[in-house]
Amino acid sequence: MPVVNRIADFSSDMATWRRHLHSIPELAFDCHETAAFVADRLRGFGVDELHEGIATTGIVAIINGQGDGQTIGLRADMDALPIPEDTGVEYASKHPGKMHACGHDGHTTMLLGAARYLAETRNFCGRVALIFQPAEEEGGGAGVMVEEGIMDRFDIAQVYALHNAPGLPEGAFHTTPGAIMAAVDTFHVYIQGVGGHGAMPHETRDPVMAACGIAQALQTIVSRNHHALDDLVVSVTQIHTGTVNNVVPDTAYINGTVRTFDPAVQQMVIERMEQIVQGQAASYGVEARLDYEVDYPATINDAESTRFASDVAREISGPEQVVDNMTRNMGAEDFSYMLQARPGAYLFLGQGKGAGLHHPKYNFNDEIAPVGASFLARIVEKAQPLG
Template sequence: MPVVNRIADYARDMTAWRQHLHRIPELGLDCPKTSGFVAEKLRAFGVDELHEGIARTGIVAIINGRGDGPTIGLRADMDGLPIREATGLDYASDHEGCMHACGHDGHTTMLLGAARYLAETRNFAGRVALIFQPAEEAGGGAEVMVQEGIMDRFDISEVYALHNAPGFGEGGFYTTPGPIMAAVDTFHVHIQGVGGHGAMPHETRDPVMAACGIAQAFQTIVSRNHYALDDLVVSVTQIHAGTVDNVIPDTAYLNGTIRTFDPAVQKMVMGRMEQIVAGQAASYGVEARLDYDIGYPATINDPDRTRFAAAVAAEISGEHRVVREAGREMGAEDFSYMLQARPGAYLFLGQGESAGLHHPEYNFNDQVAPIGASFFARLVETAQPAA
């Protein structure tokens, strides 16, 4: 079963919606223009309930089907990134220093397309809850929405989401049962030394050398402290120190990211970082403090729901275009909080060759929006067939 004909009929409208959203990217929980546009469309489609102001600018819309049944949740993220756009498009971002570099404009459009179709046809039992979420990139909007009670308030029994995938065949899908994306943590190391003249290092306690020592020692956590077949990433991504060539500064700062799947590995990393920071500080005669921030948990697909969602994807795009055991990757996703609250699945939708995610030249492929909308629609109709 290919793209739903009715959804194909308004593909041009979906392109217009997406390109409008692309012009107005917003950050974090503060997505009032995006949320306002989404709410306007949902009202026009005739949804039965529209609940705004969840997680500040998030929305949950309810569409009732034909007859009794459970409520299935479909989620799209809405926020952009603090990146200066370099696409040169005539619909490029109007918000300086902010752009849709991860395709959330496309995700929102796909769910709007499904909403229009489902509100029009209602060829399903029970209800569908359309979840438009802010702050996926930073701020954990999914966690906020769960904490504000959307799963219980709207009696959601299972939940699904899509993410576009540059470099994967246009219109194809991939997913995997169980863990699919990693937990993400952040570390900060603040070093206090004694500065001085660059020509007289013996009169200082150099925080730059301590920062270099800590950064190098952190890499031994991956190479020497964990089992090689357990997925783990420790990346130092920032080192800041000093201002001029002939002055040894008195402070330095390190920052980076940790990606894990196993809580035991996460705990080991935290312990080793504390030991390394304390040991290196003593070695270099400086003071150092580690701040370890636990972030999004691992995204873990329910195996049964994943197999079901992959079967629906195969009906849309063909069995040969669906990879059901794609394996896991080290990116992170706050949809993990929704999957902790309810069983469900997270899938990727190929958008063909393009700039990568979070790149200033990235742009969502409008050709795949009807495919994603059709997936969402058929998922509901298949999971909850009308009596």
């Protein structure tokens, strides 16, 4: 079965919704204008329940099917990124320094499309819970919605989500059972030395050299402290120190990210990082403090849910367009919190050629919105068919 005919009928409406959302990007939990637009559309579709203000601006809408059954959760993220837009499109961001550079405008549109169809047809048993979530990029909005009780409050039994994927063929679906995306942590190293004149470094305790030593030594965690077949990334992404060419500063700051799948590897990294920071600080005669922030957990797909979702994807796009054993990647996703709470699956939907995610020239491909909406709708209809 290809794209659902009724969804194809209103694909131009979906493009209009998406381009409006693209023009009003909002960050983190402050998705007030976006949430208001979503809520207005949902009321117009005739959803049975509309619950607003979850995790500040999150929404859960309920559509009842015909007859008894479970509640299937479908999730879309709504937030944007603090990136100046450089697409040149007529519907570009009206909010300077913010843009939908990850396609969450498209994710929201696909779920709205599925909502409109499901509210019209109700060709399923049980219920569907439409989850519109803020703060995926920063803040862990999915985790906050789970903490605020949406899984129990709405009796959600399974949960599914899509993410667009530039570079994959248009309309293709990629996923895998088990781990699909990594856990993400953030580290901060604060170095306190003794500054002085650049011409008299012997009178200082130089935090610049200490920062360089620590940054280099942290890379040995990957190369020397973990098994080569275990996925691990340790990336130093910022070093800030100094002001002018002839002054040794007092302080330095190091920041970076860690990506893991195995909690034991994660714990090893935390322990080794503390040892390296303290050992290097002592060798340079400075003081240093490590702040290590454990953030989103690994995104782990339920095997049976992934098989089911892959079968639905094949109906929509054809067997040749579905890869159900993709190589896991080192990106991260806060949908992981929802998958910790309930079985489900996360899939990537190819959007063809174009700028990559988080790039100022990125733009969601409106042609794939009916594909994603059809997939989400058919997940509900196939999971809980009438009769």
